[in-house]
Amino acid sequence: MMRTGxxxxxxxxxxxxxxxxxxxxxxxxxxxxxxxxxxxxxVISREADLVEEMKVSRSVVREAVRILSAxxxxxxxxxxxxxxxxxxxxxxLDPDVMEWRIRAGDRKGLLQDLLRLxxxxxxGVAYAATLEATEAARARMSEAWAAKRxxxxxxxxxxxxRRRRFIETDLDFHRALIGAVxxxxxxxxxxxxxxxxxxxxxxxxxARGYTSDMIGMDESQAMHEAVFDAFIARDAExxxxxMRRLIQRAIDDAHDGFALxxxx
Numbered sequence: 001m002m003r004t005g006x007x008x009x010x011x012x013x014x015x016x017x018x019x020x021x022x023x024x025x026x027x028x029x030x031x032x033x034x035x036x037x038x039x040x041x042x043v044i045s046r047e048a049d050l051v052e053e054m055k056v057s058r059s060v061v062r063e064a065v066r067i068l069s070a071x072x073x074x075x076x077x078x079x080x081x082x083x084x085x086x087x088x089x090x091x092x093l094d095p096d097v098m099e100w101r102i103r104a105g106d107r108k109g110l111l112q113d114l115l116r117l118x119x120x121x122x123x124g125v126a127y128a129a130t131l132e133a134t135e136a137a138r139a140r141m142s143e144a145w146a147a148k149r150x151x152x153x154x155x156x157x158x159x160x161x162r163r164r165r166f167i168e169t170d171l172d173f174h175r176a177l178i179g180a181v182x183x184x185x186x187x188x189x190x191x192x193x194x195x196x197x198x199x200x201x202x203x204x205x206x207a208r209g210y211t212s213d214m215i216g217m218d219e220s221q222a223m224h225e226a227v228f229d230a231f232i233a234r235d236a237e238x239x240x241x242x243m244r245r246l247i248q249r250a251i252d253d254a255h256d257g258f259a260l261x262x263x264x
Contacts, residue, residue: 021056021060022060022063022064022067024054024056025054025056025060025061025063025064026064026067026068026096027096027100028054029044029050029064029065029068030068030071030073030096030097030100031100031103031104033068033073033074033084033100034097034100034101034103034104034106035100035104035105036104038084039084040084040085040086040087041083041084041086042083042084043080043081043082043083044074044081044082044083044084046081047061047062065082071090071091071094071096071097072085072089072090072091073085073089073090073091073097092113093189093192093193094192095192095195098110098192098193098195098196099195102195102196102199107199108258110196111196111199111200111203111254111258112254114193114196114197114200115200115247115250115251115254117193118247118250119244119247119248119251122174122243122247123240123241123243123244123247124240125177125178125181125186125243126177126227126230126231126236126239126240126242126243127236127237127239127240128181128236129141129177129178129180129181129231129239130180130230130231130234130235130236130239130240131234131236132180132181132182133180133231134180134182137176137179137180137182138180138231138232140176140179140180141173141176141177141180141228141231141232142232143176144169144172144173144175144176144177145173145224145225145228147169147172148166148169148170148172148173148221148224149221150169151165151166151169152166152217152221163202163205166205166217167198167201167202167205170201170224171194171197171198171201173224173228174190174197175190177227177231178190180231200250200254203253203254203257203258204220204250204253204254204257205217206257207253207254207256207257208220208253208256219249220246220249220250223242223245223246223249224246226238226242226245226246227239227242227243227246229242230242
């Protein structure tokens with residue numbers, strides 16, 4: 001069954017969601033491309049065949065191809081058919097492309113890309129945030145850390161709810177830190193990769209043998225606290241070092257967790 005919604009605009013400036021038959025067609029074709037049904041450089045099925053397979057009109061197929069071309073995934077030429085573009089040309093930060101990668105079983109590749117991105121960007125974010133944060137941003141960061149501490153300490157929460165709240169507060173901690181830099185581009189980047197970040201945190205918790213008592217997550221919590229303490233102390237270099245250690249720990253955990261992905 002085709003999913004009936006997708007984002008036809010994937011730039012960091014925002015999303016425009018298309019629903020209904022067209023959204024379903026875009027999602028089906030996008031997922032099939034990412035799964036490797038048609039290899040990079042290969043020609044996808046003919047328009048008439050896609051009409052028959054998906055039970056949609058020619059105009060829907062053409063518009064779906066146009067949208068996927070805008071995502072960098074397809075290229076259409078009258079004399080050469082519609083071919084799958086090399087993966088390097090895809091808009092890999094597009095929320096739909098990331099979701100299709102997850103659905104196609106490419107979670108490991110996506111998360112490895114994300115970890116590289118985090119290791120390059122987030123230590124610098126911590127440094128800049130510590131220097132640039134306004135008093136309002138510092139208050140926002142303090143609220144985020146307090147919420148994270150509360151969930152970590154609340155042993156009365158049901159296991160699944162506590163896990164979900166731990167992930168939510170972890171994301172909000174990083175969101176608040178990025179917000180302190182006052183860069184709209186960074187804010188938009190975080191919103192784009194948030195779904196993949198959630199998957200990454202969940203994988204890290206599983207790799208560490210998460211239990212309802214937060215066993216296995218105490219080291220991660222302490223590393224977040226080190227980032228927060230340096231931020232509050234206005235120690236930019238300390239915040240940068242603490243964040244680098246935190247991301248490196250996440251990388252180590254992810255390597256352990258990738259075996260769990262193969263078991264799913």
